[in-house]
């Protein structure tokens with residue numbers, strides 16, 4: 001069992017807090033991770049679309065691991081930032097990327113590093129949705145086969161592809177600080193076609209949105225922006241997830 005299977009078995013639905021090493025000192029990252037852990041988050045993800053400096057990632061992972069007991073999982077944007085001190089990595093393939101780099105090249109470069117340091121890879125079909133007028137950072141940085149908010153069939157196709165390929169989970173990404181998260185209709189359609197764990201992130205701003213996504217089929221909710229600002233939202237969101245899980 002990988003770390004996410006273990007957590008899902010124990011808690012049924014999960015919350016992950018994403019910390020971008022570029023946005024604060026490692027000490028501050030550790031402090032924020034500890035607050036999120038206090039609210040009941042199940043794992044700390046470390047990563048961001050722009051971080052390039054591997055040593056910052058190393059230091060951030062180090063302080064977070066010293067600060068919290070929940071697992072720390074790397075959420076990389078390239079093979080260059082994989083540090084040897086992380087125990088788990090989202091081994092991502094950005095399925096709707098037009099760039100070979102995000103489909104295979106970074107993964108091939110990352111494999112020997114992951115092997116050498118014995119980092120647990122979590123094979124993830126990463127699907128980036130375009131839900132909002134204002135393009136998100138990832139939409140600006142990667143050439144995508146666009147999946148608009150109503151392109152339900154396309155989103156289902158990519159998700160079923162991930163399952164067919166034998167990936168462990170799909171991560172449905174609306175982009176950091178998206179104006180809107182992925183739609184409930186799209187999520188329900190994907191849920192009805194695949195049995196993989198579904199991670200949903202981007203633009204989830206409160207408990208009500210969280211309930212909608214969990215009801216529509218999400219297994220894991222990710223918050224990033226909230227860790228940098230109104231961190232209290234994470235308390236509300238985790239409480240909602242726990243409440244929903246208690247009735248499963």
Ligand code: 1GP
Nearest residue numbers: 177201202203223224225
């Ligand atoms: C981004 O899905 C994450 O990769 C989190 O998004 O910053 O909108 O919470 P937010």
